[in-house]
Amino acid sequence: MGIEQFIDNEVKANDIVLFMKGTPQFPMCGFSGQLVQILDYLGVSFKGLNVLENDDLRSGIKSYSNWPTIPQLYVKGEFVGGCDIVREMFQAGELQSLLKGKGIPVKENTAA
Numbered sequence: 001m002g003i004e005q006f007i008d009n010e011v012k013a014n015d016i017v018l019f020m021k022g023t024p025q026f027p028m029c030g031f032s033g034q035l036v037q038i039l040d041y042l043g044v045s046f047k048g049l050n051v052l053e054n055d056d057l058r059s060g061i062k063s064y065s066n067w068p069t070i071p072q073l074y075v076k077g078e079f080v081g082g083c084d085i086v087r088e089m090f091q092a093g094e095l096q097s098l099l100k101g102k103g104i105p106v107k108e109n110t111a112a
Contacts, residue, residue: 003056003057003060004060004063004064006057006060007019007057007060007061007064008064010047010049011064011074011077012077014046014047015045015046015075015076015102015104016039016044016045016046016047016073016074016075016076016099016104017046017047017048017049017073017074018032018035018036018039018046018047018048018049018071018072018073018074019049019051019057019061019070019071019072019073019074020032020035020036020048020049020050020051020070020071021050021051021052021070021071022050022052023048023050024036024040024046024048028050028052029071031069031070031071031082031083032070032071032083034083034087035071035073035083035086035087036048038086038087038090038095041107042090042095042096042099042106042107043105043106043107044099044104044105044106051070058070065079067079067081067082069082069083070082071083073086075098075099075102075104076102076103076104080095080098
């Protein structure tokens with residue numbers, strides 16, 4: 001299986017996927033850590049994929065999304081964005097609305 005197929009399978013098989021540096025338990029960069037904190041705060045489960053463990057994955061996800069930076073967040077197969085975009089969406093309440101709209105429950109009282 002090629003890296004593009006692997007990424008496509010992960011994005012489509014999991015409701016929320018975070019391509020990140022490190023793991024959800026041990027983020028290896030501040031931006032990845034911020035997204036883990038936001039997702040944890042919202043109480044949603046997600047799959048974290050560590051791009052530092054595999055150079056093919058690290059370069060493959062950038063070409064898959066046509067987005068130059070990591071982390072990258074996918075919800076129900078759709079690319080949402082990187083750290084700045086997701087953080088702004090969270091602060092505006094848009095991320096919570098997006099998740100709820102896709103049938104993913106979030107903790108109440110999480111408006112920023």
